[in-house]
Amino acid sequence: MKYTEEHEWLREESDGVYVVGITEHATTQLGDLVFVELPEVGTTVSKDDEIVVIESVKAASDILAPLDGEIVEVNEALAEDPSLANSDAIGDGWFFKIKPSDLSQMDDMMDEAAYNKMIG
Amino acid sequence: MAELLKTPLYDLHLEAGAKMVPFAGYEMPVQYPMGVMKEHLHTRAKAGLFDVSHMGQVIVQGDSYEAAARGLERLIPADVLGLEDGRQRYGFFTNDAGGIEDDLMFANRGDHLYVVVNAACKGADIARMKTALEPDLTVAEITDRALLALQGPSAEAVLAALDPRAADMAFMDVATLDLNGVEAWVSRSGYTGEDGYEISVPAVHASSIAKALLEHDDVELIGLGARDSLRLESGLCLYGNDIDAKTTPVEAALTWAIQKVRRADGARAGGFPGADVIFDQMANGAARKRVGLRPEGRAPMREGVQLFADAAGGDSIGIITSGSFGPTVGGPVAMGYVTADHATTGTTVYGELRGKRQPLTLTKMPFTPANVKR
Numbered sequence: 341m342k343y344t345e346e347h348e349w350l351r352e353e354s355d356g357v358y359v360v361g362i363t364e365h366a367t368t369q370l371g372d373l374v375f376v377e378l379p380e381v382g383t384t385v386s387k388d389d390e391i392v393v394i395e396s397v398k399a400a401s402d403i404l405a406p407l408d409g410e411i412v413e414v415n416e417a418l419a420e421d422p423s424l425a426n427s428d429a430i431g432d433g434w435f436f437k438i439k440p441s442d443l444s445q446m447d448d449m450m451d452e453a454a455y456n457k458m459i460g
Numbered sequence: 461m462a463e464l465l466k467t468p469l470y471d472l473h474l475e476a477g478a479k480m481v482p483f484a485g486y487e488m489p490v491q492y493p494m495g496v497m498k499e500h501l502h503t504r505a506k507a508g509l510f511d512v513s514h515m516g517q518v519i520v521q522g523d524s525y526e527a528a529a530r531g532l533e534r535l536i537p538a539d540v541l542g543l544e545d546g547r548q549r550y551g552f553f554t555n556d557a558g559g560i561e562d563d564l565m566f567a568n569r570g571d572h573l574y575v576v577v578n579a580a581c582k583g584a585d586i587a588r589m590k591t592a593l594e595p596d597l598t599v600a601e602i603t604d605r606a607l608l609a610l611q612g613p614s615a616e617a618v619l620a621a622l623d624p625r626a627a628d629m630a631f632m633d634v635a636t637l638d639l640n641g642v643e644a645w646v647s648r649s650g651y652t653g654e655d656g657y658e659i660s661v662p663a664v665h666a667s668s669i670a671k672a673l674l675e676h677d678d679v680e681l682i683g684l685g686a687r688d689s690l691r692l693e694s695g696l697c698l699y700g701n702d703i704d705a706k707t708t709p710v711e712a713a714l715t716w717a718i719q720k721v722r723r724a725d726g727a728r729a730g731g732f733p734g735a736d737v738i739f740d741q742m743a744n745g746a747a748r749k750r751v752g753l754r755p756e757g758r759a760p761m762r763e764g765v766q767l768f769a770d771a772a773g774g775d776s777i778g779i780i781t782s783g784s785f786g787p788t789v790g791g792p793v794a795m796g797y798v799t800a801d802h803a804t805t806g807t808t809v810y811g812e813l814r815g816k817r818q819p820l821t822l823t824k825m826p827f828t829p830a831n832v833k834r
Contacts, residue, residue: 397497
């Protein structure tokens with residue numbers, strides 16, 4: 341798994357497709373999620389585009405595209421039940437799958453040890 | 461920035477794993493490990509214990525209750541004089557423009573008035589009362605007592621286990637109870653829409669009383685986050701959001717708290733700041749009105765969202781003043797103001813959220829039925 345400073349995780353699935361979600365640390369900080377707006381499948385996104393809106397009981401936040409690429413699948417179950425991100429952040433609570441167009445953008449990402457160090 | 465104040469339950473909050481945030485000059489628990497959603501649902505299902513010690517507790521005293529009541533009536537448009545011994549009422553301080561300076565609870569405790577005001581306004585409220593009422597009356601802030609709220613359907617059983625007289629109290633009754641030997645000033649009231657009590661105890665005993673209440677399996681500590689979603693679902697105003705110095709009681713749909721005797725045709729009509737403005741609006745209507753709003757779909761619409769009559773074009777007809785996800789409702793809920801011509805229940809209006817207009821329906825409040833013991 342790779343991690344971003346924006347508290348996203350990326351896990352390679354197959355054929356150069358990556359599953360993206362937010363970390364348990366992030367969902368704990370955000371509190372109970374009540375709304376998730378996911379991008380359209382097929383959207384081409386650029387790194388740092390605001391592509392997902394999440395709302396917790398407390399506030400709205402944006403999730404940024406971690407890489408340039410194409411959104412190839414979104415987690416409809418999460419849109420139906422946003423609490424999945426709280427109960428299973430790195431499993432059923434995934435947000436979308438992206439096919440990156442520039443894998444070199446992953447070079448700056450953290451591994452688990454580095455991420456855990458960042459969140460201290 | 462001034463150092464944040466701590467309530468007598470500060471250590472208890474930390475022991476319970478609370479996330480503390482600055483609120484009205486105090487360091488207060490916004491949530492506990494259970495989280496806002498579960499804390500909210502727990503309060504509606506069983507009982508929640510809230511630390512509301514940051515709120516201002518004030519005693520207004522004169523030669524008699526009547527003297528104190530006549531004094532307070534010069535500042536608020538409620539029937540204070542007619543309040544029976546052992547009863548409490550909701551009211552608000554008004555200004556010369558008819559706006560609301562703060563809302564409050566006041567109780568007839570026999571020979572004096574006991575008043576509870578919002579934390580953020582208490583300095584101004586006490587100064588206002590002192591200026592207007594002293595030296596004929598004394599206005600004394602109670603700084604050596606904590607205030608707890610025990611709210612939810614189990615509240616009666618929990619408190620009655622410590623003093624059975626708690627069960628005999630009706631909604632908005634006040635009494636002095638004996639909780640494990642501690643003198644508690646108790647009202648059967650709260651700000652969650654649930655049955656429950658607000659309990660004033662000496663600060664030195666606050667922690668032991670809180671722990672005694674928490675010993676009951678049904679009671680959990682609940683933070684400010686759930687307090688906000690509970691009051692919003694119950695259609696109750698948050699001062700500073702839903703009502704403020706530029707909002708009149710008529711606009712805020714709070715004229716129920718101006719009893720007949722204080723109205724234009726009443727025996728003690730007027731005599732409070734802004735009476736002319738308020739009476740004019742009561743007779744002729746106000747230009748805007750506070751309403752309940754249910755956004756369609758799941759996305760909460762929060763304070764500041766502009767409202768429109770149509771899905772495209774046109775000027776704003778209003779604004780959301782409180783909005784969140786209602787855990788008991790299971791969807792987003794909001795309240796706000798719209799112009800009088802749009803203030804009919806069932807009307808669809810549109811809120812602009814992230815550049816897109818999304819429909820909301822004007823809905824009667826409370827969003828969840830009140831569950832109090834009349």
